[in-house]
Amino acid sequence: MPELPEVEVTRLGIAPHVEAQILENIIFRRADLRWPMPRHLSLDLRRQVLLSTARRGKYLILQFEKGSILIHLGMSGHLQILGKNLAAQKHDHVDFVFTHCVLRLTDPRRFGAVLWHPADDGEIENHPMLRNLGVEPLREGYSAEHLAKLIYEKTRQRSTSIKQILLAGEIVVGVGNIYASECLFQAKINPKTGANRIGLERYRALARAIQSILAEAIKRGGSTLKDFLGADGKAGYFQQSYFVYDRAGQACYVCQGTIRHIKQGQRASFYCVNCQK
Ligand SMILES: [Zn+2]
Structure with missing residues (x-):
């Protein structure tokens, strides 16, 4: 997708x-x-x-x-x-x-x-499809500090898991299923953690992860731009290597622990039990 x-x-x-x-x-x-x-x-x-x-x-x-x-x-x-x-x-x-x-x-x-x-x-x-969308994480001039404070403020009363909050896109857009797993890994946050149990410092790490991972994906996708001309039918999609996404049962690249796969709200989440608390 x-x-x-x-x-x-x-x-x-x-x-x-x-x-x-x-x-x-x-x-x-x-x-x-x-x-x-x-x-x-x-x-x-x-x-x-x-x-x-x-x-x-x-x-x-x-x-x-x-x-x-x-x-x-x-x-x-x-x-x-x-x-x-x-x-x-x-x-x-x-x-x-x-x-x-x-x-x-x-x-x-x-x-x-x-x-x-x-x-x-x-x-x-x-427009009805846009008016409830969260903030653009890569908005010009928008620092990780801004993003961290926004997520922190908007989740203080919410015990829903941070993974599901991210996926809903109502606070911040662009963190779909793949990137949610990857960003939470980089920020060392377990996807099951209630959003209201995460402090500002950990949200700073999450905000930095969201901005850098999305920006890197766009940068890498830039190498496929020429494919928009032509008819190979695969234009614009790029294979990436992931730290945790779709790696259930494999070894964590950081600690060699096993990557675990769980379902949250019908969607697959991947995380390292050692690295993500
Ligand atoms: Zn690990």
Whole structure:
């Protein structure tokens, strides 16, 4: 599943090809993905200039004068820049046709989404899918100290496990299932720990881990940017090596202890019993 770094790398990959370009047409090959798609945009956005791209959480945002398109990649979606008039394959659901290229959304499992936020509705942050999102951990000028204090303040009354708090994305976005396990390992926090039992000092370590691990993933993903051109169908996703994620039963790289696998709220968590208290 694409997590925040993959979505940001996707944005970086497509932006130079589509920003400031004229949208000639949008071809919707289905009525819906996870939700109905705004098919009226085929007409309403014809000959409009894509002003800029942005990202909020895992939503990619294409900004036009009349409003913004929100794209979510769901479980299996990806975007590619292609030449024009390339035949669509089975899972190619939407083509954004620009003057010089096509931005194609492919999504075999169809958990993705294409949504519309008209300019008349005000700030994009007001969109129902965005307004309850937590803070962007890599927001410009946002220090680990800021992030640590925010998490500490917002969890003082909450006994829910820190892993589930992170996954919910209501305090801080971008720490999906893989990165939650990795960040908690780096911060030496057991994923089962109640959020209100973690002090500010340990949240400082967690905040530093979140910022450095996400930034590193985006940096590493940058090496795949060239793959956004072409048709290999795997663009934008990158294999990484993890300290604990998906390593159940293997030896911890730090202490040689065994990595344990548990379920929390239906999701897998991985941690080292020795390193994470
Ligand atoms: Zn260990």
